[in-house]
Amino acid sequence: MKQLIIILFFPVFIFAQKTAILKGKVTDRNNNPxxxxxxxxxxxxxxxxxxxxxxxxxxIHKTTxxxxxxxxxxxxxxxxxxxxxxxxxxxxxxxALDKNLKEVVVKNRKKxxxxxxxxxSKKMNDLIGANAGVENILMTLPGVxxxxxxxxxYNVRGGNFDENLVYVNGIEVYRPFLIRSGQQEGLSFxxxxxxxxxxxxxxxxxxxxxxxxxSVLDITYRKPQSFKxxxxxxxxxxxxxxxxxxxxxxxxxxxxxxxxxxxxxxxxKQTEVNFRPQFTDFxxxxxxxxxxxxxLNFLSNFSLNKYNYKPLTRKTRFGGFVNPIELVVFYxxxxxxxxxxxxxxxxxxxxxxxxxxxxxxxxSFNTQEEEYFDIAAAYNLG
Numbered sequence: 217m218k219q220l221i222i223i224l225f226f227p228v229f230i231f232a233q234k235t236a237i238l239k240g241k242v243t244d245r246n247n248n249p250x251x252x253x254x255x256x257x258x259x260x261x262x263x264x265x266x267x268x269x270x271x272x273x274x275x276i277h278k279t280t281x282x283x284x285x286x287x288x289x290x291x292x293x294x295x296x297x298x299x300x301x302x303x304x305x306x307x308x309x310x311x312a313l314d315k316n317l318k319e320v321v322v323k324n325r326k327k328x329x330x331x332x333x334x335x336x337s338k339k340m341n342d343l344i345g346a347n348a349g350v351e352n353i354l355m356t357l358p359g360v361x362x363x364x365x366x367x368x369x370y371n372v373r374g375g376n377f378d379e380n381l382v383y384v385n386g387i388e389v390y391r392p393f394l395i396r397s398g399q400q401e402g403l404s405f406x407x408x409x410x411x412x413x414x415x416x417x418x419x420x421x422x423x424x425x426x427x428x429x430x431s432v433l434d435i436t437y438r439k440p441q442s443f444k445x446x447x448x449x450x451x452x453x454x455x456x457x458x459x460x461x462x463x464x465x466x467x468x469x470x471x472x473x474x475x476x477x478x479x480x481x482x483x484x485k486q487t488e489v490n491f492r493p494q495f496t497d498f499x500x501x502x503x504x505x506x507x508x509x510x511x512l513n514f515l516s517n518f519s520l521n522k523y524n525y526k527p528l529t530r531k532t533r534f535g536g537f538v539n540p541i542e543l544v545v546f547y548x549x550x551x552x553x554x555x556x557x558x559x560x561x562x563x564x565x566x567x568x569x570x571x572x573x574x575x576x577x578x579x580s581f582n583t584q585e586e587e588y589f590d591i592a593a594a595y596n597l598g
Contacts, residue, residue: 236298239271240306242284250310253286274298284308331420332434333357340408346481349408350435359418360431366481368404372418375430382406383434385501387515387561388426390581403495405517407472409446409457410501412438437501437515439468453477453495468503490526495519511565523553527591544596551589558582 242253242264249268255261257272257280264270274280276298284292289310296304335353343352351368354360362370369377382389382405389405413436417425421432440459448455453476461468474497502514527547535541561579568574 234276234301235273236276236301237271237303238274238282238296238306239269239303240308241268242270242308242310243268244289244310244312250286250289253284253289253310255282255284257282274304276300284310286310287313289313331422332415332417332432335414335416337411337414340411346478347404349404350406350411350414350433351404353414354416354433357416357418366478372430379430381426381432383425383432384515385435385437385503385513385563386565386575387513387563387577387579390559390579403474403476403497403519403521405519406433406435407455407457407474407497407499409448409455410437410459410470410472410499412436438470439503440470441465441468451480466505470501472499473497490524490528492522492524494522494524496521509567511567513563513565515559515561515563517557517559519555519557521553521555523551525552525589526550527593542598546594546596547591548593549589549591551587551591553588554584554586556584 242250242255244250249264249266251264251266251268253264253268253270255263255270255272257274260273262270262272272282274282274296279295279297282294282296284294290313292308292310294306294308296306298304339353340349343356346365347368349368351362351370354370355362359373360370370380371377372380384406415432415434415436417432417434419431425432425434438459439461441461443460445458446456453474455472455474457470457472459468459470474495476495478493478495479491496519498518500514500516504512506512526549529547530543530545532543532545533540534543559579559581561577563575563577566574
């Protein structure tokens with residue numbers, strides 16, 4: 217029985233003699249002990265205690281690569297070669313890990329969850345078109361198109377132009393008229409110099425926007441905090457806006473005036489005409505913070521659109537090189553159209569708490585449309 221016990225424990229005794237002891241204390245640069253440092257090699261290892269002390273068995277007669285690692289300190293690697301069964305002392309000092317985190321971008325996706333797409337208002341100045349403004353940006357979105365580059369009207373997903381809702385600071389805008397002759401419809405209601413935020417939905421919008429079928433364009437005009445004036449001049453017209461705040465920033469006022477003459481566009485075509493479409497627009501937005509809970513807002517607009525159209529001749533050439541044909545049409549008479557629109561709206565916002573706000577709106581508009589046309593034509597083909 218004694219011989220059997222000796223045979224069983226003899227291999228264990230031999231294995232125990234083939235290791236050396238590595239021990240010490242892990243500290244930082246200020247000699248403070250570091251707890252829970254992982255000391256490993258191959259698939260074996262240990263950790264330091266609360267005083268930084270550690271003890272690890274390593275094989276003899278071979279080089280062992282020992283790694284000291286901690287989540288808050290830089291990794292340290294050391295090679296040891298044990299020549300016999302003895303104890304090694306090693307006291308590593310770990311450097312604190314200085315990690316620079318990458319920039320974190322926090323985005324507000326509340327509008328997207330509500331079916332609204334937020335559009336960068338700075339893009340209005342980057343896009344080139346006959347009618348620079350918000351509508352130019354909308355034409356770049358999928359499902360939005362128009363049939364006349366001189367018009368700011370647009371269709372969404374095959375719908376009609378009057379199926380698109382337009383809101384300015386929570387007030388629904390009335391877009392009253394469409395030119396019978398289809399030439400163009402004048403200036404857009406939205407003054408690009410007064411815009412701060414643009415939100416657009418091509419479907420799936422909230423019920424609070426109403427029951428139109430196609431889209432919602434939700435515009436926010438600025439509430440200025442200081443005096444600012446902008447002037448934009450071109451061969452087609454001018455756009456001037458002035459803004460300021462009063463009564464210790466309780467009253468915010470922004471005013472915009474626009475004038476446009478599209479003669480350079482419409483007179484350059486096959487029909488020789490004397491056409492002077494002129495558009496004038498005046499807008500005002502006021503916001504008065506009566507208290508921390510109550511805010512009063514006022515939006516007004518006056519627009520005058522004149523179309524003086526006098527066609528003269530039209531020449532169309534067709535046929536082949538051998539037998540060319542020219543159609544000449546002569547016109548007499550003229551068309552005079554004038555569209556005048558007055559719009560005013562008053563709204564009150566009452567904030568009950570962080571999750572509930574009540575808004576009431578009263579709006580009124582007046583439209584005067586005058587169309588006079590008396591045009592006769594005769595043609596010559598040859």
